[in-house]
Amino acid sequence: xxxxDVNKLAELINKNISGANATVSIPEDTKKCDxxxxxxxxxxxxxxxxxxxxxxxxxxxxxxxxxxxxxEWMEVCYMMAHFDxxxxxxxxLKVKVTDRVNPSVDSIVKLYAAANFxxxxxxxxxxxxxxxxxxxxRILCPDDWQxxxxxxDYVAQKDYNGMSVYPDGKxxxxxxxxxxxQDMIKKAQESKAQ
Amino acid sequence: MQSxxxxxxxxxxTINKDTEQLKSELLTLNMxxxxxxxxxxxxxxxxxxxxxxxxxxxxxxxxxxxxEKHAENLDYRGVIPFVDRLDYLAAMNMEWTYVAAVEKMLxxxxxxxxxxxxxxxxxxxxxxxHLMAFGTYALDLGAFSPFLYAFEEREKILRLFEEVSxxxxxxxxxxxxxxxxxxxxxxxxxxxxxxxxxxxxxKKYNELVSMNKIFVQRTANVGVFTxxxxxxxxxxxxxxxxxxxxxxxxxxxxxxxxxxxxxxxPVGEAELGQVGDCWNRYYVRMKEVIQSxxxxxxxxxxxxxxxxxxxxxxxxxxPKGEVYMRHECPRGELGIHLVSEGDSKxxxxxxxxxxxxxxxxxxxxxAPGQMIADFVASVGSIDIVLGEVDR
Numbered sequence: 001x002x003x004x005d006v007n008k009l010a011e012l013i014n015k016n017i018s019g020a021n022a023t024v025s026i027p028e029d030t031k032k033c034d035x036x037x038x039x040x041x042x043x044x045x046x047x048x049x050x051x052x053x054x055x056x057x058x059x060x061x062x063x064x065x066x067x068x069x070x071x072e073w074m075e076v077c078y079m080m081a082h083f084d085x086x087x088x089x090x091x092x093l094k095v096k097v098t099d100r101v102n103p104s105v106d107s108i109v110k111l112y113a114a115a116n117f118x119x120x121x122x123x124x125x126x127x128x129x130x131x132x133x134x135x136x137x138r139i140l141c142p143d144d145w146q147x148x149x150x151x152x153d154y155v156a157q158k159d160y161n162g163m164s165v166y167p168d169g170k171x172x173x174x175x176x177x178x179x180x181x182q183d184m185i186k187k188a189q190e191s192k193a194q
Numbered sequence: 195m196q197s198x199x200x201x202x203x204x205x206x207x208t209i210n211k212d213t214e215q216l217k218s219e220l221l222t223l224n225m226x227x228x229x230x231x232x233x234x235x236x237x238x239x240x241x242x243x244x245x246x247x248x249x250x251x252x253x254x255x256x257x258x259x260x261x262e263k264h265a266e267n268l269d270y271r272g273v274i275p276f277v278d279r280l281d282y283l284a285a286m287n288m289e290w291t292y293v294a295a296v297e298k299m300l301x302x303x304x305x306x307x308x309x310x311x312x313x314x315x316x317x318x319x320x321x322x323x324h325l326m327a328f329g330t331y332a333l334d335l336g337a338f339s340p341f342l343y344a345f346e347e348r349e350k351i352l353r354l355f356e357e358v359s360x361x362x363x364x365x366x367x368x369x370x371x372x373x374x375x376x377x378x379x380x381x382x383x384x385x386x387x388x389x390x391x392x393x394x395x396x397k398k399y400n401e402l403v404s405m406n407k408i409f410v411q412r413t414a415n416v417g418v419f420t421x422x423x424x425x426x427x428x429x430x431x432x433x434x435x436x437x438x439x440x441x442x443x444x445x446x447x448x449x450x451x452x453x454x455x456x457x458x459x460p461v462g463e464a465e466l467g468q469v470g471d472c473w474n475r476y477y478v479r480m481k482e483v484i485q486s487x488x489x490x491x492x493x494x495x496x497x498x499x500x501x502x503x504x505x506x507x508x509x510x511x512x513p514k515g516e517v518y519m520r521h522e523c524p525r526g527e528l529g530i531h532l533v534s535e536g537d538s539k540x541x542x543x544x545x546x547x548x549x550x551x552x553x554x555x556x557x558x559x560x561a562p563g564q565m566i567a568d569f570v571a572s573v574g575s576i577d578i579v580l581g582e583v584d585r
Contacts, residue, residue: 002455005367032299033515060425063520063548066531068230079518079529079547083425083434084443092518119554127261140255142582 004091006035009057013039016054017046036077036092044095045106051093052111058082059089062108065118067126070153073098074126076105097128107133125150127177153189206401208499221247223566227256232534233330234580238557238564238573247569250561252554257584265544270296270510271370273541278364280528280546281582283326286319286355287523289368292544294449295519296370297529299512307500308372311452314385314493315355315367317486321392322351323524324479324486327577331476332403334574335412340403347395350388354381370510372503386494389487396483405466413476414467417560417572427556430549431526432482433576436462436475444520455492457485470573480575511537525549525577546585550578 010022020043027033039047051059063079074097076147082089099102107130109115119130127148130136137143146157155163226237235256241249246534261280265273275294278285290312297304304312329344352362358375367374377385403409424434434441442459444452460481462474515537522531526549533543552574560572 027513027515029301029513029515032301032513032517034517036516061428063428063527064529064531064545066543066547066551068533068543068546077531079531081428083439085440086448088446090518092516112428113423113426113559114552114555117551121551140258140260142255148258152264 004057004089006037006091009140010037011052011088012054012056013037013047016050019043019178020047022047027125034092036094038094038096041095041097041105041138045108045111047093047110048080048108057089060084062112062118064116065092065115065122067128069126069150071152074100074103074128076122076128078108102129104129104131106131109133117127124148127151224308233558233574233578236554236580236583240561240569242566245565247561247564247566250558250569252557254551254554257580259564259585261585262544265541267540269539270512270541273544274369276366276367277546278366279581280548280585281323281525281550281579282363283317283525283579284323285364285526286315286368286526287323287521289365290316291519291521291523291528291530292532293368294521295517295532296510296512298460298519299369299515299517299534300506301530302371302504302506304372304504305501306451307376307497308499308502308504310493311349311373311377311502312368313450313455314377314490315358315373317463317489317493318351318354318385320486320524321483322348327479327524328399328403328476331574331577332409334570335409337403337406338408339397343395343402343486347388347392350384352546354384354388357381369503369507372501376502382494382497385490389490393484393487394399396480396487400480404477410466410473412474413566413571413575415563416467416472416568417575418468418470419560423556423559427559428507428552429526429556430552431522431524431527432475432478433553433556435460436478438462439469441538443520443527449521455489456495457488460485468520475575509539511539512541514530521545523549525579525582526553546582548582549582550576550582551585554578554583 006024012026013020013022013045019040021040023038024035025038026035030117059080059082061081061083063081066077068077076095080091080092080093095105096101105114105128107119109119114136117134117139119138122128123130123136124138124140125148138145147154158165195516203452220241220243223240223242225240227235235254239251239253240247261276264276273292277288280288325344325348329341332340354363356362358377358381359365419433419437421437421439424437438461440459440461443461460478462469462478464474468471512534514534516531516533518529518531520527528549529547531545532541535542557573561569564572
């Protein structure tokens with residue numbers, strides 16, 4: 001991870017985008033882990049637009065959009081990068097989504113074409129909807145698949161179009177891969193009920 | 195450099211005015227999932243107007259195994275064989291990226307010999323992968339024999355990898371803390387001999403294919419990505435370099451010991467065609483092979499006896515936090531986003547940024563207005579591996 005002065009960048013964002021509420025999270029050991037900036041989910045479009053167009057610290061490329069399910073909330077992480085021979089830059093921009101039933105984030109496809117497939121993947125895996133996305137479909141799973149696989153409370157469906165997903169006698173359910181994290185499911189159900 | 199053949203301006207496909215009035219609707223054509231030009235199981239839905247592509251929609255997911263979900267239920271060492279299966283033509287580079295991410299969070303020191311051997315295997319793998327790209331690309335365009343030439347050389351690398359790791363394709367060789375096995379002097383001598391023959395072979399390939407008139411006419415000025423397209427879509431690797439950006443992580447943000455090495459970053463220089471077209475993307479790979487040979491020779495000089503495995507705790511537990519690690523792989527920059535919840539034997543989240551996934555999303559950008567045959571050349575030139583696209 002290339003070095004970016006996250007404190008300075010967060011200051012820049014706060015100064016230019018009102019209500020962005022950029023907060024920096026710096027790990028205990030900066031050599032081992034990466035720091036990131038979290039902004040308000042409603043301001044993501046204007047923040048990314050600012051990052052792309054500002055003169056002081058521009059970012060000309062979006063590398064990837066990743067999601068993390070922390071059960072109480074879900075995170076969407078944007079890996080921003082600047083391809084420049086003199087001053088290469090890179091940092092992680094995050095938004096938090098607390099709603100598990102109808103999570104939604106504004107799409108940034110208009111700013112970075114890379115976001116098209118990446119946002120579709122986040123939707124496919126986490127069920128986070130992206131408003132104003134031009135082609136909002138699943139990308140890796142089939143269109144009629146149920147559930148969102150990378151959520152921590154995901155349980156695979158039993159049947160898919162008449163086919164058995166985990167056929168009896170063919171799977172070793174004692175294998176730790178099939179131990180669904182029951183504690184996570186319970187937690188998620190509680191937060192859904194609230 | 196002077197062009198060897200002046201091929202001039204490309205003929206723009208024009209729609210005949212008389213027949214244009216006859217057409218009533220676009221024809222939908224499915225390329226794949228079992229089309230030889232798609233390098234695996236990719237389906238591209240093409241809307242065609244006679245021979246001309248009006249619109250292309252890639253449909254992914256035929257090889258989707260959801261390894262990111264599997265990884266959440268495995269311990270840190272157990273993930274390595276799964277990472278292998280992403281880009282099965284460059285498994286060493288895939289392993290190394292993942293392992294580097296874990297090592298960064300763990301704070302492990304890798305012995306110098308281990309690190310040098312990693313560089314050597316990664317560069318050998320890059321040559322093997324580019325040979326495969328060279329062979330299959332010629333195959334896409336209708337030339338069969340380059341594929342056999344490429345496999346002859348690739349076989350030598352696979353033999354060496356088989357001897358040190360026990361496997362020909364999916365190695366599980368680079369481990370957390372170092373590499374599994376040391377190379378013997380006899381094997382290193384064979385690497386050195388391979389470098390000499392490969393250099394000669396590369397010249398032969400350029401004579402045979404790169405400068406071949408038919409090949410040039412099929413690829414030069416076809417499927418042009420401008421630099422702005424590359425930034426917009428987040429393209430990396432040979433696609434970005436083919437478009438004229440001299441960007442290589444090994445040079446611009448050196449990881450491991452790459453800062454000690456002397457090598458060039460080849461870019462598309464429009465010896466033929468124009469910057470950013472299929473031919474330049476292809477030719478960047480051929481030039482990279484030469485640079486990899488240069489790096490391997492330096493590794494062989496620097497190698498000294500020593501340990502290849504560092505000290506790693508028996509049970510690996512990472513501190514709470516996250517890391518985004520990217521490495522220069524043959525097809526572009528592979529990114530590993532590793533999140534740990536702290537005090538757990540398993541990754542909390544492992545996200546793989548796949549360069550091929552990004553490059554596949556660029557296909558709809560160049561498709562409109564191309565002939566179908568040119569579109570095949572464009573798909574081949576970005577050199578996708580579906581295992582990495584679908585994960």
